[in-house]
Amino acid sequence: MLSNGRVFPDYESAELGIATQLAIKSISKATGATQKEIGKKFTSLGDLGLVVEHFASDKKQATLGSEHLTVEKVFKVIQEIAKQTGKGSQERKLSLISSLITSATPLEAKYLIRTLLQQLRVGIAEGVIRDSIAKAFGVSPQSVERAWNMKSDFSEIALVAKKHGEDGLKKVKLEIGKSVQVLLAEKSPDLKTALDSFDNPAVEWKMDGMRCQIHKQGNKVLIFTRRLENVTHQFPDLVKLVQKYVKSEECIIEGETIAIDKKTHRPLPFQVLSQRIQRKHEIGRMVNEIPIQINLFDVIYVNGKQLFGEPLKYRRKILERIIKPSDEFRIIGQLVTKDLKKAEKFYKEALKNNQEGVMVKNLDAIYIPGRNVAGGWLKVKPTMENLDLAIVGATWGTGKRSGWLTSFVLAVRDPDTNRFLECGMMSTGIKEKKENDTDVTYESMTKMLKPFIEKTEGGIVRIKPKIVIEVAYEEIQKSQNYSSGFGLRFPRFVRIRNEKSERESETMERIQKMYDMQKKV
């Protein structure tokens, strides 16, 4: 773990809590240099590792009786430092750190300080550690990897490899409280390809939130992110929901947590939720200000049984059995279909609800944790850069939308002729009613565009290209239906570009370039 630049496995939320000032004091105590001297050197070198190396080379303090450092000893002392809390903890930390520096050679001191400040710059890639363990103990890298996927702590895996070899590694099981590497998704170029990839696909919304792996044992609940950071402290509301709505004694379940608007109860983008993830203080206030909702999509362990080897359709059944769903604690909706039309409708709904797209999952696939594996999940989302387009037309709405302009005709500029050429029709993303401050409604669009109406024919109007909007989409297709020869698939309103004049909207050249680019993706 130390070689990885870390002091604790990812799943432990323990922190060393060593501030620069404390490190400076410790260096002073160990080397005899004054804090002022150290501070000055730090300003010029910008790295306390280099600073301690410098001062340790000409130690003023006698280091009589200091012993040689071993990795084991360093590790022990570091764990000891982390345990110090409360009154007098700073002094105790100071003397532990300075005792380490005193026993270290200048070079060792450099890496010690960087490790303590969690600034070690030689973080070794996980693959290298895996291969080193394999080589050192004569086991296969695959079995080290498999074991590590179950328990993401190399120090423990190395010990198993040393004591019990290959067989021991094969027997490594997940343990509640120790995070498991998660199953990841692959990208699909489009929805059709994704649906065609599986005999038995299910489509789910790809929610714009935080992946949570939740461990429950009795009343004890732990929450990990996708990168296996422990965020239990930041989400006491989620802990309560688990305690209330999970019926099994023990389980590991996964889902996506999203932020919810307090007033409208609508999903909010990830940026809002991220304020909660980062928050260490005043958690209660944040819980109140930014309520959450979780959408559960998998279960990998229940009451002593690992479920990795079971197909998704079975895992989902178990999930439905152990969860009592509520508004905030949901099981994610699934559309089981191979029908492109139905799936497209579902995809559109996800985008309309401000979600990222959809996940197409193989209902027959087992759960394979870890990276670089085809796990049976394909994500489909509009990944192309948004386009700034001019509005050149619209249709008058009917029924409850009468009096409003609804579908909007989008266009790109041809710089050679200065004409605007059509490239799509859009209505997704415009709201019926204003729910958030940032919402743009049909009514406000109509007000804005009305002065520029040139001609009305039936329910269709031609509009002078004056208003530029940012549009997201899934794909650019060649199309006979539009004068530019291109059509946007699933265009979605993002925002009005007030600051842009029509002359700054996208050009034909650019849309051609984007079209060519997407073929390479």
Ligand code: AMP
């Ligand atoms: P990506 O980060 O683009 O590779 O997509 C994978 C991530 O999508 C997962 O790690 C989850 O955090 C998130 N996600 C959102 N909705 C779902 C879903 N229905 N099933 C699985 N993952 C989801």
